[in-house]
Amino acid sequence: MTAKIPLERGHLQEIYRQMLRIRRFEAKCVELYQAQKIRGFLHLYDGEEAVAVGVMQALEPRDAVLATYREHGQALARGVPMGPLLAEMLGKAEGVCRGRGGSMHIFDRERRFFGGNAIVGGGLPLAVGIAMADKRLRPGAVTACFFGEGAVAEGAFHESMNLAAIWQLPVLFVCENNLYAMGVPLEDAESQTDIYRKADAYRIPTMQVNGMEPVKMEFAARTAVEHIRAHGGPYFLECRTYRFRAHSMFDTQAYRTRDEIEGWKQRDPIERLRAWMQDNHQLTADEAARIDADIAAEIAAAVAFAEAGTLEPVADLERFVIMESVVQESPR
Amino acid sequence: MTAAPLRMTYREACRQAIRDALLADPRSFVMGEDVGKYGGCYAVTKGLLEEFGPERILDTPLAELGITGAGIGAALAGLRPIVEIMTCNFSLLALDQILNNAATIPHMSGGQFAVPLVIRMATGGGRQLAAQHSHSLEGWYAHIPGLKVLAPGTVEDARHMLAAALADPNPVLIFEHIVLYNAEGDLDPAVTAVDIEHARIRRPGRDVSIITYGNSLPKSLAAAEALAAEGIPAEVLDLRVLRPLDMPAILESVRRTRRAVLVDEGWRSGSLSAEIAARLADEAFFDLDAPVRRVCSAEVPVPYAAHLEEAALPQVADIVAAARELVKPR
Numbered sequence: 001m002t003a004k005i006p007l008e009r010g011h012l013q014e015i016y017r018q019m020l021r022i023r024r025f026e027a028k029c030v031e032l033y034q035a036q037k038i039r040g041f042l043h044l045y046d047g048e049e050a051v052a053v054g055v056m057q058a059l060e061p062r063d064a065v066l067a068t069y070r071e072h073g074q075a076l077a078r079g080v081p082m083g084p085l086l087a088e089m090l091g092k093a094e095g096v097c098r099g100r101g102g103s104m105h106i107f108d109r110e111r112r113f114f115g116g117n118a119i120v121g122g123g124l125p126l127a128v129g130i131a132m133a134d135k136r137l138r139p140g141a142v143t144a145c146f147f148g149e150g151a152v153a154e155g156a157f158h159e160s161m162n163l164a165a166i167w168q169l170p171v172l173f174v175c176e177n178n179l180y181a182m183g184v185p186l187e188d189a190e191s192q193t194d195i196y197r198k199a200d201a202y203r204i205p206t207m208q209v210n211g212m213e214p215v216k217m218e219f220a221a222r223t224a225v226e227h228i229r230a231h232g233g234p235y236f237l238e239c240r241t242y243r244f245r246a247h248s249m250f251d252t253q254a255y256r257t258r259d260e261i262e263g264w265k266q267r268d269p270i271e272r273l274r275a276w277m278q279d280n281h282q283l284t285a286d287e288a289a290r291i292d293a294d295i296a297a298e299i300a301a302a303v304a305f306a307e308a309g310t311l312e313p314v315a316d317l318e319r320f321v322i323m324e325s326v327v328q329e330s331p332r
Numbered sequence: 333m334t335a336a337p338l339r340m341t342y343r344e345a346c347r348q349a350i351r352d353a354l355l356a357d358p359r360s361f362v363m364g365e366d367v368g369k370y371g372g373c374y375a376v377t378k379g380l381l382e383e384f385g386p387e388r389i390l391d392t393p394l395a396e397l398g399i400t401g402a403g404i405g406a407a408l409a410g411l412r413p414i415v416e417i418m419t420c421n422f423s424l425l426a427l428d429q430i431l432n433n434a435a436t437i438p439h440m441s442g443g444q445f446a447v448p449l450v451i452r453m454a455t456g457g458g459r460q461l462a463a464q465h466s467h468s469l470e471g472w473y474a475h476i477p478g479l480k481v482l483a484p485g486t487v488e489d490a491r492h493m494l495a496a497a498l499a500d501p502n503p504v505l506i507f508e509h510i511v512l513y514n515a516e517g518d519l520d521p522a523v524t525a526v527d528i529e530h531a532r533i534r535r536p537g538r539d540v541s542i543i544t545y546g547n548s549l550p551k552s553l554a555a556a557e558a559l560a561a562e563g564i565p566a567e568v569l570d571l572r573v574l575r576p577l578d579m580p581a582i583l584e585s586v587r588r589t590r591r592a593v594l595v596d597e598g599w600r601s602g603s604l605s606a607e608i609a610a611r612l613a614d615e616a617f618f619d620l621d622a623p624v625r626r627v628c629s630a631e632v633p634v635p636y637a638a639h640l641e642e643a644a645l646p647q648v649a650d651i652v653a654a655a656r657e658l659v660k661p662r
């Protein structure tokens with residue numbers, strides 16, 4: 001384990017800022033949902049921010065990212081601009097997918113962000129294929145594939161693990177193990193609840209990480225990415241985390257107790273990092289206030305951008321069903 | 333004296349149907365993702381785990397292919413499974429088992445094995461869930477010999493079709509439209525069973541037959557109302573059963589009205605409506621006064637934005653326009 005993390009003040013503040021930015025963005029989404037401006041399903045990332053932010057620290061622009069329907073955090077941490085992200089959720093033509101995808105289907109070619117996927121496990125085989133292409137076309141690039149532990153029960157997971165392993169493809173599998181797939185607890189769904197052991201069975205190097213701790217997440221991701229770049233083959237991270245909110249906007253949460261949720265909230269990655277930084281003189285009250293204000297301003301600007309957006313003309317409904325040409329990824 | 337009608341939602345009707353099935357036959361059980369502790373992703377099975385316990389209400393991991401195949405196996409060996417797949421969009425992960433096993437084993441085994449299995453799934457768009465949650469794939473399934481395909485469009489059918497499906501020796505797929513779950517309707521207490529063979533006239537009319545099913549049924553009824561106000565008496569025929577099609581009922585209606593509008597939330601090309609149109613051309617060509625018209629979904633993955641989704645799906649105004657055009661061509 002050789003990965004080095006710049007643990008200095010500026011870097012820690014940046015990690016803190018990114019996690020908080022995601023948390024506040026999600027809170028704004030709730031408001032917009034209640035105002036019926038965002039519709040459909042809305043899956044929020046509260047509690048899991050350290051995973052996306054930690055992993056993204058290890059990635060470069062040439063790398064690829066795939067995520068699930070709970071992907072606002074990954075999109076923001078990857079650099080998808082907040083205005084077009086929110087405009088997408090408001091169904092506007094200025095949205096990243098011109099309003100066709102919505103919250104669950106964020107794509108951004110510029111950032112090699114290959115989608116929010118709403119079929120559980122649906123992104124895993126794609127990650128294998130993107131890594132196949134990158135191995136030939138962009139040597140050294142890594143494909144990071146995020147998925148929930150629920151996906152591990154699907155055949156697509158096992159087929160993808162095996163393919164990545166036998167072909168030694170540069171995939172970083174990131175399992176966000178938040179202990180529940182909708183209302184199904186991990187122990188009801190899996191005979192082997194240590195998910196990393198499944199990767200081990202495919203002879204993929206693996207690590208189980210505390211997904212509530214951004215620095216540990218970053219360290220694990222850097223270690224994994226270095227390993228992939230050095231050896232070519234895949235790596236698997238099982239990130240133990242927790243979702244603070246309901247699965248989607250509404251759910252009775254009858255499947256878990258209030259105490260359990262409160263217990264996990266004591267481990268809030270954002271609160272704890274802030275407390276630690278303040279105690280250790282890494283974040284002054286002024287600096288914290290400035291970060292708050294910057295995020296508030298960014299969100300206000302994104303809301304204004306999205307609200308001012310236009311509707312795609314209905315005449316363009318069938319546009320992009322058939323493509324005129326292959327759009328090339330912009331060179332890096 | 334007849335008892336007063338019972339008013340309930342389509343969702344509640346589905347729930348009562350499942351409850352009755354579990355009470356009626358100890359071999360029956362429900363399995364699916366989040367059917368137990370969570371109460372069903374569309375809350376259809378709410379409360380059933382508490383009443384029947386985890387052996388009859390089985391929460392499964394996310395494994396559509398596995399649980400569907402297990403349902404087929406259990407049916408082969410004597411149980412009466414009701415498999416729930418959250419939406420037909422995810423049923424594609426189970427399509428191999430449905431087509432290559434459930435639909436073929438009875439015939440392939442020379443009639444040695446029946447597959448008395450019921451698979452329930454949600455279908456359709458209209459709630460801004462975008463392209464991986466909004467499609468109507470029942471027409472695809474209706475392509476497959478060996479299956480029976482049902483589409484309850486009323487609370488009464490939601491309440492009673494399941495029992496008939498379970499009594500059937502074949503794999504039966506039931507498609508429940510997501511927009512209908514909250515719809516309310518009246519149940520006549522005198523009706524305790526429905527058949528799963530016949531289409532039904534939901535509104536009689538003289539000049540044009542609107543032939544439809546599922547959530548396009550209420551839209552077609554609204555269209556018939558609007559057409560009546562224009563002096564056009566339209567008949568609405570609810571297919572109910574998408575495979576096998578009740579051709580006698582379709583032909584009877586169209587021969588009377590001499591005009592047909594087919595309303596189908598599936599994509600137009602290769603759709604169920606295409607099949608019905610072809611059969612009308614075959615069997616009723618000389619009875620028609622006008623070409624057969626179709627109102628289908630646009631050939632596009634259902635988009636998220638409200639105005640685009642609305643434009644992609646069949647709407648009342650589209651049905652009215654199609655029918656009007658046949659009856660009063662300009």
Ligand SMILES: Cc1ncc(C[n+]2csc(CCOP(=O)(O)OP(=O)(O)O)c2C)c(N)n1
Pocket residue numbers: 070118119120121147148149150151176178180181182243247365394396418422425
């Ligand atoms: C193939 C498929 N089956 C079922 C669903 C419905 N569904 C959406 S999310 C979800 C739970 C997934 O849990 P997990 O993978 O742990 O991710 P989390 O939501 O906890 O982030 C389910 C069952 C789906 N979207 N796709």
